[in-house]
Amino acid sequence: MTLSTEQLMDCYRRMRRIRTFEEKLAELVGSGRLAGFLHLYAGEEAVAVGVCEHLGGRDYVASTHRGHGHAIAKGVDVAGMMAELFGRATGTCKGKGGSMHIADLDKGMLGANGIVGAGIPLATGAALSAQVRKTGGVAVAFFGDGASNQGQFHEALNLAAVWKLPALFVVENNGYGEATPMEFVTPVRDIAVRATSYGIPGVIADGMDFFDVYAKAGEAIDRARRGDGPTLLECKTYRYFGHYVGDPLTYRTKEEAEAWREKDAIRHFEERTVRDGVMEPGNLRRIDAEVAAEVEAAVTAAEQAPLPSAESVLTDVYASETRR
Amino acid sequence: MSRQLPMVAAINEALHVALASDPTVIVLGEDVAGGGGRQDQGIEEAWGGIMGATKGLIKAFGAERVRDTPISEMGFLGAAVGAALTGLRPVAELMFIDFIGVSLDPLLNQAAKLRYMFGGKAKVPLTVRTSTGAGLRSAAQHSQSLYNITTSIPGLKTVIPSNPADAKGLLLAAIRDDDPVVFCEPKSLMFKKGEVPEGDYMVPLGKAALAREGGDVSLVAFGAMVDVALAAAAALAEEGVSAEVLDLRSLQPLDEAAILATLAKTGKVVVVDEAPPRCGIASDVAALCVDAGFDSLNGPVRRVTAPHTPVPFSAVLEDAYRPTAARVAETVRGMLG
Numbered sequence: 001m002t003l004s005t006e007q008l009m010d011c012y013r014r015m016r017r018i019r020t021f022e023e024k025l026a027e028l029v030g031s032g033r034l035a036g037f038l039h040l041y042a043g044e045e046a047v048a049v050g051v052c053e054h055l056g057g058r059d060y061v062a063s064t065h066r067g068h069g070h071a072i073a074k075g076v077d078v079a080g081m082m083a084e085l086f087g088r089a090t091g092t093c094k095g096k097g098g099s100m101h102i103a104d105l106d107k108g109m110l111g112a113n114g115i116v117g118a119g120i121p122l123a124t125g126a127a128l129s130a131q132v133r134k135t136g137g138v139a140v141a142f143f144g145d146g147a148s149n150q151g152q153f154h155e156a157l158n159l160a161a162v163w164k165l166p167a168l169f170v171v172e173n174n175g176y177g178e179a180t181p182m183e184f185v186t187p188v189r190d191i192a193v194r195a196t197s198y199g200i201p202g203v204i205a206d207g208m209d210f211f212d213v214y215a216k217a218g219e220a221i222d223r224a225r226r227g228d229g230p231t232l233l234e235c236k237t238y239r240y241f242g243h244y245v246g247d248p249l250t251y252r253t254k255e256e257a258e259a260w261r262e263k264d265a266i267r268h269f270e271e272r273t274v275r276d277g278v279m280e281p282g283n284l285r286r287i288d289a290e291v292a293a294e295v296e297a298a299v300t301a302a303e304q305a306p307l308p309s310a311e312s313v314l315t316d317v318y319a320s321e322t323r324r
Numbered sequence: 325m326s327r328q329l330p331m332v333a334a335i336n337e338a339l340h341v342a343l344a345s346d347p348t349v350i351v352l353g354e355d356v357a358g359g360g361g362r363q364d365q366g367i368e369e370a371w372g373g374i375m376g377a378t379k380g381l382i383k384a385f386g387a388e389r390v391r392d393t394p395i396s397e398m399g400f401l402g403a404a405v406g407a408a409l410t411g412l413r414p415v416a417e418l419m420f421i422d423f424i425g426v427s428l429d430p431l432l433n434q435a436a437k438l439r440y441m442f443g444g445k446a447k448v449p450l451t452v453r454t455s456t457g458a459g460l461r462s463a464a465q466h467s468q469s470l471y472n473i474t475t476s477i478p479g480l481k482t483v484i485p486s487n488p489a490d491a492k493g494l495l496l497a498a499i500r501d502d503d504p505v506v507f508c509e510p511k512s513l514m515f516k517k518g519e520v521p522e523g524d525y526m527v528p529l530g531k532a533a534l535a536r537e538g539g540d541v542s543l544v545a546f547g548a549m550v551d552v553a554l555a556a557a558a559a560l561a562e563e564g565v566s567a568e569v570l571d572l573r574s575l576q577p578l579d580e581a582a583i584l585a586t587l588a589k590t591g592k593v594v595v596v597d598e599a600p601p602r603c604g605i606a607s608d609v610a611a612l613c614v615d616a617g618f619d620s621l622n623g624p625v626r627r628v629t630a631p632h633t634p635v636p637f638s639a640v641l642e643d644a645y646r647p648t649a650a651r652v653a654e655t656v657r658g659m660l661g
Contacts, residue, residue, distance in 0.1 A: 060410060094443030101441035110409060111442065115433050121399055122434065125406020125414075132350060132388060133411055152429070155399025162394065316444030317478055319502035 041069030043240035046265035048073035050213030058137035062119035067112025082298035088305035117150030127167035146177025164229035195232035207237030334488035353417025397427030408450035436479030459512030467635035469599035484508035486550035493527030530577035538568035555649035591622030
């Protein structure tokens with residue numbers, strides 16, 4: 001699986017878009033321009049983009065409370081996302097969802113999810129749907145190390161394995177469930193070993209290395225498309241901003257955070273591709289500037305966009321509108 | 325010559341019709357095939373559900389569309405929600421509504437809310453069939469009437485038939501509805517026969533039915549309590565009291581107009597519910613009568629419900645627990661004084 005320069009440029013653009021989007025959100029919250037409870041994906045970009053580069057229009061992803069990165073990687077429009085975060089009528093979800101519920105079914109994005117672990121059976125069901133409808137599609141569940149202690153994780157993996165569903169379970173192991181270090185609550189070092197209980201492959205990838213994630217996700221997705229069933233892919237990674245914007249980060253050391261930043265996925269992507277002569281720094285800087293402008297424009301548009309009407313609180317509850 | 329079928333057979337017919345008429349319909353749940361689909365061992369079909377409601381489906385429609393699940397309600401209900409979100413029309417069986425205790429998140433936080441949270445850009449055409457109610461000596465964890473929980477969750481619909489004909493038509497309507505519907509099957513009615521029309525028909529969600537006309541008092545009931553109300557009405561008729569019986573059929577959407585219409589006609593309402601009294605359907609209907617029908621009321625709204633206790637096992641205890649026609653009739657006599 002080799003990527004063309006064009007594909008590499010696109011992957012870089014999406015990773016940069018995630019990073020810039022998230023850094024902009026941290027800035028907006030810090031300056032009081034944006035309210036809300038935001039869980040930022042910055043630091044984990046190689047996972048979302050490395051996996052989603054294998055996905056197309058017939059494929060699905062189900063995400064988590066830390067969902068902006070998955071949405072962007074799957075192609076959801078950042079202007080709509082930004083408007084959603086500002087609670088505007090023009091938002092991806094018309095202002096009814098917010099950060100933890102951004103979804104875009106047209107893009108196969110089944111939603112961020114405020115319930116830890118709940119996206120895993122949703123993706124399993126999307127995989128069932130793909131299998132029954134014979135679309136050739138696959139479904140990916142992204143979730144954190146904390147979710148792998150939820151019953152939904154175990155029940156969904158069991159079901160997906162026994163039905164050989166075209167699913168990929170991607171655990172983004174960032175070492176913490178909220179403020180609690182993984183080793184306090186999880187008796188195994190590698191979550192990938194939990195695959196053994198369900199008779200499916202458990203694979204570990206370096207979540208800071210786009211190429212490692214891309215290669216291992218590719219094998220797993222090919223396997224799923226062939227009808228050979230799901231894989232549990234554990235990506236070791238780190239969330240730069242902690243659990244949420246405003247997290248005092250009292251549970252981790254500066255040294256630890258700096259050590260992970262040394263492994264920064266985007267910088268390493270650039271170093272490797274430039275060294276290999278497939279990318280030019282000038283092109284990457286041009287992408288950086290385009291992405292920065294795009295995100296800035298999204299903020300400006302969102303701030304100027306109309307708010308939802310108060311009456312719209314009553315709509316979209318049922319497909320067949322019903323009063324009570 | 326009308327056909328008499330038990331409710332379980334009417335449900336089975338509805339599932340056959342639904343699967344035959346729409347390739348996106350699938351059936352999944354514990355024992356829904358029950359070990360069928362092993363032609364190599366001479367086992368084409370087996371249990372077909374704990375009550376036999378799904379019998380014959382795997383033989384007719386195959387193992388891809390009729391799936392035995394692990395005993396893993398949260399996992400398979402969650403998957404059913406995901407499948408509904410992505411182009412299938414799943415009919416999941418939650419064997420007993422009591423098991424909602426280990427599987428509520430897919431209904432509470434996913435199925436009910438996805439459409440709203442996504443700004444109306446999703447639909448979740450999921451049906452959850454589940455058995456409800458007491459009467460089979462199944463004790464506290466297999467006899468509850470927890471439809472008040474699902475009714476209370478915005479985004480879900482909840483229906484409950486009182487007879488086989490409605491069971492077939494309501495189930496077909498539920499499966500073809502684009503919203504998540506909890507279809508309650510009163511287990512004490514599953515083997516009671518009634519007339520069932522042939523073919524494909526639907527009973528609309530949100531429409532109550534008059535089970536008996538009368539002018540002196542309105543008995544509002546649903547599910548297994550409709551028979552109880554009808555028996556009370558028959559006893560009262562012998563005393564010269566004319567009781568109307570309204571079968572709600574649908575708890576959400578609720579046919580408020582039908583409730584207020586019967587209230588306007590009689591001025592007196594008794595709500596019969598086999599669930600405990602607190603935060604339940606009987607209280608909800610009583611509140612509606614007082615809120616929106618106060619001027620028509622000619623006396624207090626009465627509720628006949630189970631006590632605020634778990635469902636007991638011993639026959640004498642369970643019979644004391646469930647509302648009876650005698651209690652309903654006695655309540656009416658007290659109101660007419």
